[in-house]
Amino acid sequence: MKRVRAVLPFLLFIVLMSTVTAGCWDRRELEERTSVVAMSIDRVDEKEQSLVKISVQIPIPIKIVGSGGGGGEGGKSAVKVMSATGYSMADAMRNLQQRLNQQLFYGHTRVVAISEAVAREDLSAIVDSLRRSPQMRRLLWMVITPQEAVKLLEADPKLEQIPIVYVMDLMENGSKSGIVPDITLGRWFIDRSSSGSDAMANYIQSTPREVKWHGLALFNDDKMVGHLEEDLSWVLMQVKNKQIGGDVTISCPQNASRVDGIGAYLTAHPKKVHVKTTVAPYQNTFKMTVDVMVEDDIVESMCNADFSKEESYRLVEKALAAEMNSRAQKMIEKVQGEYGVDVFGMGNKVRANYMKQFEQLDWKKEFPKTKIEVRYTVEVRRVGMKMQ
Amino acid sequence: MTSGKQNPKRKKNKTNSSPYKMTVQQAMSLNASTIIGVGVLTLPRSVTDAGHQFGWYSVLLGLLYGVLGIFVVVKLGARFPGKTFVEFSSEILGSQKVKWLGPVIRFPLILIYSLYWALVCSLVARIFGEVVVTAVLTNTPLEVIVGTMLLLCLYLAWHDVEVVTRVNEVLLIIIVIPVLFISLSAYQNAQMEFIMPLVPYDGYWFQLLQGSLPVMTSFLGFECMLMFNKHLQEDRKMMRYQIYGILVPGVLYLLIVIAGIMAFGYEELSRQAWPTLELIKSVNVPGLILERLEAVFLGVWVAAVFTTAGTWFYCANWTLSELIGRPHKRRWITVAYVLLIYLLAMRLGGNVQELFRTTDYAGYGGIVLAFVIPGLLLLIAMARKLDHRGEKEEESREAS
Incomplete structure (x- = not known):
């Protein structure tokens, strides 16, 4: 018995070591x-x-x-x-x-x-x-x-x-x-x-x-x-993930062309996107309202705009919002109307708020019938290093 | 050589001074780290299967049952301080006039407990092996992983209760902190809409009750306190700390389940074999200090599994050797027992699905053994007014 006792610690040492090296099996x-x-x-x-x-x-x-x-x-x-x-x-x-x-x-x-x-x-x-x-x-x-x-x-x-x-x-x-x-x-x-x-x-x-x-x-x-496409994807990203998306270029609200034949454009870079999404029952189905507020910086302007005046800002903001709204409209028509796929995750939002109703629906069939409204507001925050 | 020299001394100590008594904190960590085991990996799936996004309510319910269970076990044990389950069960079930009645009646009962602990130990070792083989070490034979884990259990079983307690105490910290960190960092992928609405409605309450059954089995492990009762301090705080011992895994489970639901949604969870592992895989730690957290987690998890399987095997072995009445020369029985568990582990369930089903059945059996039988014993003890609280102090006072 004494001899067995003497061997035991050694055996246990080997056993313990073997657990450490188990991973070496497929080393x-x-x-x-x-x-x-x-x-x-x-x-x-x-x-x-x-x-x-x-x-x-x-x-x-x-x-x-x-x-x-x-x-x-x-x-x-x-x-x-x-x-x-x-x-x-x-x-x-x-x-x-x-x-x-x-x-x-x-x-x-x-x-x-x-x-x-x-x-x-x-x-x-x-x-x-x-x-x-x-x-x-x-x-x-x-x-x-x-x-x-x-x-x-x-x-x-x-x-x-x-x-x-x-x-x-x-x-x-x-x-x-x-x-x-x-x-x-x-x-x-x-x-x-x-x-x-x-x-x-x-x-x-x-x-x-x-x-x-x-x-x-x-x-x-x-x-x-x-x-x-890219520009429509950016709208989707803003609506869904609050990601800022890419720059937006529009023709100038003040003047359509710089010189005859050459367009005048204004480019805005979105800095921050605030999104408020609400879902609510609407007629027989549901309606998703997305209020998107974009904070823009003007990065380039060929317009006759004087950015020391308040009206210029309002005009540009309005034009940018109109452009984004029309893009959003196009995107919704494509995603909901043409393909009928809920990449917005609207169903998840409906389930989160109206679970009882959602469980009785076949969301795949319901989604094309729903109403999606995206409302953009744009605020120009900065105009870069140049004022006029 | 060293062990040969030390052993006689230890025996002497045992006979001379009073047996080892664990503190309340030790009891808490023994409880908590025995409970945290293989359940962590599959829990998010098993609760959301029935309860969908309300699954985390099932965890709360399960936690409630767990607290109730430990309450009964501690209440029962407190009536017989310094005695193991094997000792006091014969007192409860037997009679004082007919001496042989108690041991005879308790024999099958204790045997069932011992075999149950052996079974769950083998299941834990097997599930551990399955996870390691599918997710990390794909070429290592299952036998090697299960075998080494059981050898560790065997090694633990050769030691005193004090060692078991201290091992659990130390490992609990190593388990809880990383798991807490990982489950909290999983919240960066969380989406509120996956867990909303927060309040379940009509039909779901029943499903949640159903879902709380598998959760209950994840809280098993506290029934080991029936045996460790012998070494519990008589302390008023004991009950409180034992309940903390349930709350630690409870909170951990709750965090992981909510993180899983919020990061994946219940529908994605139901498609994953090991949801917690997937959760960790999709965690991106800011700063990129650790790219693959699952390796860290699995390392920690080995400790969690060891504390579960080890303690269960310790109890299985302990009950058996006390039942046979050879507590001091139990070494070779232990080896034989470990071999039996190894065979069980390799035989139970040919495929993963079968293994999960066997685990479910073992869990339901465990519910009977951990909740129902202690409850019945407590009722009998109360009815027969069996209560040894404070008796020892009186004895010692008389003696002095």
Whole structure:
């Protein structure tokens, strides 16, 4: 018994150590795996079958400046784009894995690009795969591309070593300054799941040398149904998220042209947006009233306006409000009238306030019947460094 | 060698001085950290399944039951200071004239308790393993994760009650602070419209009552106080602190559930296997000090699981060895018991869904054992006027 006692502490030490090293079971050194930074999903016809095509962008560590070695060329040579096809996402990923020497790791994926063709068909299968995988982060950017999604991975704006970082920064900085809506994969999941709202996603256009944010893709359940241009997206962002959106350029209220034939324009930069949303029963259905108050700065003016006078402000404010109201009208007509998708999340607001009635409704059918009213008021706060 | 030298001394101490008595704060942390366990990860889903956005009312209801439960357990235990459940149950159920009656009647009852604690311990270890295998260490065999957790439990079970208490006391702080931080930072994604309206109407009250059943099982763990009663101080504040011990996990659960509802909406929650983990994944800590909070959380959570599984196994082992009447030479029984629990953990439920269902059933059994039976025993004890409060002091006074 004494001898057993002597061995016991040693045994326990080993047991304790083994708990510390449990994670080492699937230990894989950093250089032993291939990190994916971006993924794109397309659909291709191969051998008379419609298959999923997955492409991934993989950085080549040795080619990245600062990691030593022969690097420093930058640009496209720092990454490799690979594609594979399969019946499903997982099947395509497996096919891709077969061609790689190291295990693929999707934990660093920052952008998932999906082609519009796939999105218009059905996203449910893809979303299922993204949801199931523990490696996919909810904070990654999901974007829709008008052409083949792999084109976005191949696009190289030359300003970043890893091209997809450019896209990522474009979105991140844009959402910080309020020009691009902050729609991550997680946000899309939430909007998709909720019965009182429909999802939307960023729409990104690319050429081999350039990448551009080009409004929003609107979804009805898992299917993309429409596209919203930049200026209308900004209105939607102001109404929904209180984001400031982009600058607004209108023709001068005082004078239509500077010289004959050349228009006179005024550009205002929204600084702050105050939104007050109310939902109330209206006739047989509901009405959402959104009062948007925008604080603008004038950044450029070709008008005959004297900003030392109060009337000039009133005139400009009125013209800006009229422009925003007409844009809002257009946006509502498109979103509600043409596509009938509740990307406002109006249903959530109705449920929050009139839950009993909401539960008896089929919101999908009800939404096109509802009334949405957006009322803009604009206040010009500053006119920049120049007064007149 | 060291243990060989120390052990005789310890035994001497035990026989000479009075047994170890835990303070009220220790009782509170033992209670709280035993309760906080695997329930945290699935709670937001299980309450919103039935109660939709009113799910957090179920947590409040569950908290109320929990307080009621601990009240009964402490009241019952206070009547028999310095005695474990095994000892006082035979007194309640037996008779003073027929000496053998009590032990015979209590035997199946205690056996059920012991097996129940073994079962929940194995379930906790298994769920822990499932989460780790699906979310973090995807290539590590389940057996290794469950096995190491149970080895830790075995190690704890070889120690005295004092060690168990202190382990729980220390770990509670390590569990509560990060979990509190994470659940509070999840509020930055919160949307008011997901939790509105705040007051449920007609049809929902019943659903909330239904939803409070799974919450009740998340509050299980306080029934261990039946055993630890032997080492509780006789202190007026004891009841208050034991209730605090329920309130700590209660508030934590409430914060996490409300954060989950407000960040995701109940419809999104119902699609997630481990909603709390998803909640943490979508938290963006300002300043980017920590990019992936789920790693931190899972690290903390290992401690939370250990305090739950460890204490339950300790109780399972303790009841069994007291029942057999070999409290001092229980080491090899303990090893055998851990093996049994390991087998249980690996056999229970082939897939995750089955595992969840088994957990539900075990939870309902737990409700009977933690709420109903102590309540009945308390009633019998009250009816038979069995009360040993203050007796020891009198004895010691007489002796001196």
